[in-house]
Amino acid sequence: MPNAPSSSRVDTEAILNGDRAAFEAMVESETPRLFHIILRYVNDDEAARSLVQETFLQAYKNLDSFRGDSQLTSWVTGIGINLARSWLRKNKRQQPMDEETMERLQPDFRFGRYTGSFEPWDPEQTAERAERKELVHKALDELSDSYREVIVLRDLEERSTKETAELLGISRGAVRVRLHRARQALRSLLDPHFASDFS
Template sequence: MSSTTSDAPYDPDAVVAGDRAAFEALVRHETPRLFRIIKRYVSDDESARGLTQETFLQAYKGLDDFRGDSKLTTWIFGIGINLARSHVRKRRREQPMDEDTMDRLQPQFRMGHYVDSFDPWHPEQSTERNERKQLVRDALDELSDTYREVIILRDLEERSTKETAELLDISRGAVRVRLHRARQALRSLLTQYFSDDTA
């Protein structure tokens, strides 16, 4: 069975076997997607380029470790996400949001009803507004990596729950729970800016 999509301009089996030309074709094809994901984590282009290169270098050196449990690209992107996580942890100056704060940002219920009025908020719509992208990014930066990365992969990169689970090495149920909590926290952080929206 193929390790990646059938329309890719490279042979995944040849990549796994160590074929240099096939790996170079993979790098050319997958660099834009990998760069975009890593840049969601680290923000600046220079760091994202360096981490993208390091990802492919580590992947090439570690091809013997690829077990074929997931798509080849999922395995490689997982390496990139781990490198981006480490980079962010080293550079982050302030402590990200803890679980107690996350709990306080969740909706409050009484007798099975929301205590406050609740209007659904869709982060993907907000990020499309150029003048508000920085507000969303600042709010994302307040979340811990545990919650921030599910928003990045599911809402911004539009990955499936299955692929997100594979990339983060967690269950699909954990993806759904984290995504729900992260969305609620972001809604609470951003309501003051978006509460008057009619879109």
């Protein structure tokens, strides 16, 4: 369910000139997309609804600080992401992992070969759908925000590497590295639950 930014109903010039109706037209067209991205960050329906409202309010109050070096909708999304991050910092139930733990969840190699062996996964046989979702959310919650948000933007939002880099203010290379490390860490966390052969 990708959510490509849509700016078809966004009249940036009118909005920046203080046209409230133009701003509200943007609210109407952007609310669904913004709701999904914030929901994917916080995984809490009520919080996401409230953060959407706060995002647009902050955007409205700070329109004069929009510099025009990105689309207005991307700027609004950035505000939403920052609010979602703050919410997570205040409400996240567990300590996100440190870099040392992250490193331990990456595969080990010796002379160019994996040091461990892997059993094929069969998630549909080893866990019910609800249980699979719970395991994945638990694993995602263990990741630090900088890794988790790359998963949200690339794998759930299906944003391009370029868009993700722009939204997070990091290089495309950093997006790719974080995405790979985050997926590998998730793989390690999920492996005990989904390997089809426990022998």
